[in-house]
Amino acid sequence: xSNIHSxxxxxxxxxxxxxxxLPIRHVQQAIGSLGNLWRxxxxxxxxxFVLGVSLALPATxxxxxxxxxxxxxxxDSAAQITLFLKLSTSEKSTQNLxxxxxxxxxxxxxxxxxxxxxxKEFKILSGFGQSLEYLETNPLPATLLVTPTQRASQAQAANxxxxxxxKEREVDQxxxxxxxxxxxxxxARLIEDIVLGVALLLCLSVVLIVxxxxxxxxxxEKDAIAIMKLVGATDSFxxxxxxxxxxxxxxxxxxxxCIAVTLLAWYLGYAISDLTALYQSNFQLQGLxxxxxxxxxxxxxxxxxxxxxxxxxxxxxxIEPNAD
Amino acid sequence: xxxxxxxxxxxxxxxxxxKQVSFSLASGEMAFLTGxxxxxxxxxxKLISLMEKPSSGSIQVNHTExxxxxxxxxxxxxxxxxxxxxxxxxxxxxxxxDNVALPxxxxxxxxxxxxxxxxxxxxxxxxxxxxxxxxxxxxGGEQQRVGIARAIVNKPPILLADEPTGNLDPKLSLDIIRxxxxxxxxxxTVLIATHDLGLIARMKYRTLTLKEGTMINDGIVDGxxxxxxx
Numbered sequence: 001x002s003n004i005h006s007x008x009x010x011x012x013x014x015x016x017x018x019x020x021x022l023p024i025r026h027v028q029q030a031i032g033s034l035g036n037l038w039r040x041x042x043x044x045x046x047x048x049f050v051l052g053v054s055l056a057l058p059a060t061x062x063x064x065x066x067x068x069x070x071x072x073x074x075x076d077s078a079a080q081i082t083l084f085l086k087l088s089t090s091e092k093s094t095q096n097l098x099x100x101x102x103x104x105x106x107x108x109x110x111x112x113x114x115x116x117x118x119x120k121e122f123k124i125l126s127g128f129g130q131s132l133e134y135l136e137t138n139p140l141p142a143t144l145l146v147t148p149t150q151r152a153s154q155a156q157a158a159n160x161x162x163x164x165x166x167k168e169r170e171v172d173q174x175x176x177x178x179x180x181x182x183x184x185x186x187x188a189r190l191i192e193d194i195v196l197g198v199a200l201l202l203c204l205s206v207v208l209i210v211x212x213x214x215x216x217x218x219x220x221e222k223d224a225i226a227i228m229k230l231v232g233a234t235d236s237f238x239x240x241x242x243x244x245x246x247x248x249x250x251x252x253x254x255x256x257x258c259i260a261v262t263l264l265a266w267y268l269g270y271a272i273s274d275l276t277a278l279y280q281s282n283f284q285l286q287g288l289x290x291x292x293x294x295x296x297x298x299x300x301x302x303x304x305x306x307x308x309x310x311x312x313x314x315x316x317x318x319i320e321p322n323a324d
Numbered sequence: 325x326x327x328x329x330x331x332x333x334x335x336x337x338x339x340x341x342x343k344q345v346s347f348s349l350a351s352g353e354m355a356f357l358t359g360x361x362x363x364x365x366x367x368x369x370k371l372i373s374l375m376e377k378p379s380s381g382s383i384q385v386n387h388t389e390x391x392x393x394x395x396x397x398x399x400x401x402x403x404x405x406x407x408x409x410x411x412x413x414x415x416x417x418x419x420x421x422d423n424v425a426l427p428x429x430x431x432x433x434x435x436x437x438x439x440x441x442x443x444x445x446x447x448x449x450x451x452x453x454x455x456x457x458x459x460x461x462x463x464g465g466e467q468q469r470v471g472i473a474r475a476i477v478n479k480p481p482i483l484l485a486d487e488p489t490g491n492l493d494p495k496l497s498l499d500i501i502r503x504x505x506x507x508x509x510x511x512x513t514v515l516i517a518t519h520d521l522g523l524i525a526r527m528k529y530r531t532l533t534l535k536e537g538t539m540i541n542d543g544i545v546d547g548x549x550x551x552x553x554x
Contacts, residue, residue: 021432234399
């Protein structure tokens, strides 16, 4: 009885030891796999470079889309509706109209430009100042500049607001030049789709590259794997170092792609700043943020781990020990 | 401990390696398995260590029917069987210590315990001084003893040896067999496949003789005669 009891205790303490040593074994295997990569520097560096470049391309395209979206958002918010009022509209009716329009949910701001102010600005901007002096009456109507809210700035909503404003009896004509904005939106969407397609292809290539590298490493260790199986190693025990290799490839490939994208953004940033300065804009190219860089590295790790997992689950099971 | 009942093994291509083989090996018993090359000795050991599956018949090891064992359970069964090979099967890029420690690392034994048990196993095979050597730095006999140390380090109840003295001179061969005797005396069941009839005759243990896949004798070899053959 006491033997059974003591053997039960021994088994429990053995299980406890195994559970406690599990994280240590993982750390040992992770470091061991790093050592394996170190022992094949050429293959390792080449694989990391291929991964880094493959991930840098979609990351750069993402940066491009991100910056384009920022510019597009600024233009979106600048979208305005110009309402030309009938010449017969009195000052009192105009003020009433401004009050009514200001109460619209879709309207953020209404700015009034009187007919006199419009003529004054036209004189200055057109360069016909002297000639315009000869006009007997002011031909320009009073104008309202209506700025829609953020939600009403999109093409469809802005058009609906324009139709609503056109129904006001004091309004002669309303204008909203949305075509260029629609085109810009369409181009941005197209670029986003292209980026997504290219990114998917490049991510697939990352999975395949890591999978193939791990496959070659497995074949290189075929005899050792067979011996391990002979002495009772489970597939998961044998797989672990290869999976850790995949993780290391992902980490280093991800870091390399972050560096590449940051350098590229820094290099292009100057050229773009010089160009936009010519158009009186102080546009600054946005690089990868800290969280985006971390996400890129995490994404690289996930892809590499997926590639190595596919490879190990295919090839390690196929290797069987032989007593010869 | 090991029980074969009408076991047949046919390899792909139709080669019949074992025909209706039946025998039992009790717990703590030591026996030789002999026969010419191609007689089926290695196939029989491979069946016990789950490297091959029988085409028909039943194999029980420690009351467990091997045919019922699922793929994921195979490693755990193998941990209870120490395997020794003629070709040593050592990991070339690892030291003697690492090679012997491998089954313990796989089992998740603590580092302190591994150091202790590897030292004991290497001491038993008289290789305590070669701890940090790589296999290529050792002689054939020493490599074989490293293989034996690895096979016994996790104290398996069964030891299978496939031509363990194949490349060794007679004195070294005898030393190796004496080691197996020591393990057997400690309660380990030992089955040694060899075609060295001189060695078998000298040791006077139960001998299973295979010829073209058929068990033709089961008894003690005296001189080159078989006594009490079944």
